[in-house]
Amino acid sequence: MANRGKPASRLEDEAARWAARIDASPETSPAGLDRWLRADPVHPGALLRAQATLAMLGGTAPEALALEEKAPARRRWLLGGAAAALAASIATAALLLPARGEQIRTGIGEVRSVALHDGSSLAVDARSALVTRIGPGARTVALTDGKALFRVRHNAAAPFRVTVGDVTITDIGTVFQVDADRAAGTVEVLVSEGLVQVQSAGRTLRLAAGQRARFAIDGTASPTVERIDAPGIERALGWTSGRLDLDGETLAEAVAELNRHNPLQITLASPALGREKLYGAFRIDDPAGFAQSAAIGLGTRARIGQDAILIGAPEKISPSLRKSRRPPSSL
Numbered sequence: 448m449a450n451r452g453k454p455a456s457r458l459e460d461e462a463a464r465w466a467a468r469i470d471a472s473p474e475t476s477p478a479g480l481d482r483w484l485r486a487d488p489v490h491p492g493a494l495l496r497a498q499a500t501l502a503m504l505g506g507t508a509p510e511a512l513a514l515e516e517k518a519p520a521r522r523r524w525l526l527g528g529a530a531a532a533l534a535a536s537i538a539t540a541a542l543l544l545p546a547r548g549e550q551i552r553t554g555i556g557e558v559r560s561v562a563l564h565d566g567s568s569l570a571v572d573a574r575s576a577l578v579t580r581i582g583p584g585a586r587t588v589a590l591t592d593g594k595a596l597f598r599v600r601h602n603a604a605a606p607f608r609v610t611v612g613d614v615t616i617t618d619i620g621t622v623f624q625v626d627a628d629r630a631a632g633t634v635e636v637l638v639s640e641g642l643v644q645v646q647s648a649g650r651t652l653r654l655a656a657g658q659r660a661r662f663a664i665d666g667t668a669s670p671t672v673e674r675i676d677a678p679g680i681e682r683a684l685g686w687t688s689g690r691l692d693l694d695g696e697t698l699a700e701a702v703a704e705l706n707r708h709n710p711l712q713i714t715l716a717s718p719a720l721g722r723e724k725l726y727g728a729f730r731i732d733d734p735a736g737f738a739q740s741a742a743i744g745l746g747t748r749a750r751i752g753q754d755a756i757l758i759g760a761p762e763k764i765s766p767s768l769r770k771s772r773r774p775p776s777s778l
């Protein structure tokens with residue numbers, strides 16, 4: 448057909464517009480959609496990628512997408528409920544995302560959402576690095592460092608695998624997060640939906656929704672597995688929506704997470720302070736507000752400088768640091 452062979456940018460642009468129209472009115476099939484889907488075999492896949500991106504950035508749980516020719520009333524759309532303006536802005540962003548055989552590296556404060564050619568999608572946390580290789584017979588993501596949340600479109604003929612050192616995580620139709628900590632030599636796998644299979648140190652472990660396991664990257668130690676409830680999963684995935692939710696995590700752990708997302712880095716006056724436990728919800732892009740709130744809760748002081756934040760500040764402090772007048776803040 449005349450519609451075939453169009454540039455990739457034009458195809459993704461059209462798919463993003465259709466995804467936005469579907470999201471704006473999820474109960475009805477947009478006029479002309481069936482004709483567009485039938486016009487080229489690549490159109491259904493392009494629409495899936497656009498909708499996967501919209502789901503990842505909008506936080507909407509995905510459902511099955513019926514692309515076969517059926518009456519509009521019988522379709523089950525992937526998305527529903529988001530505002531049309533938000534859908535349009537996300538659809539524009541979808542044009543900029545890498546897809547196949549790409550190296551992805553994020554800096555401090557940079558969180559990216561990626562739509563893959565197979566209909567899967569992922570969110571990549573700040574200060575992370577990975578390489579995607581998506582082909583007809585195999586799909587792999589090599590996570591070098593950092594954290595990513597995967598929403599995988601299951602295909603038994605082409606398994607989706609995430610590798611971190613000697614640890615391999617294989618999708619069995621699921622949503623899961625992988626956190627690689629090179630400094631600590633560990634990789635953590637959290638399953639929020641479905642199942643994954645993890646191979647490490649010659650052993651295979653199957654994890655179901657609501658389970659979190661920690662492995663040695665080099666495969667030399669036995670994994671530790673724990674149950675995690677729905678609120679715990681929501682806290683663990685808070686970074687995808689710009690939140691830092693704490694429920695007994697230490698100040699040192701919270702500071703490490705904030706420093707991933709902000710150029711203004713936080714330091715602690717003493718290691719003992721870092722072992723203090725915290726509770727509450729904070730904006731992940733507000734290190735000054737977090738520092739002040741944490742200092743008040745721990746009965747100490749926070750000093751905000753142009754280039755650094757110090758929690759546990761003494762009365763006398765370097766001239767390069769100056770007191771902030773910004774009030775404590777949290778979500």
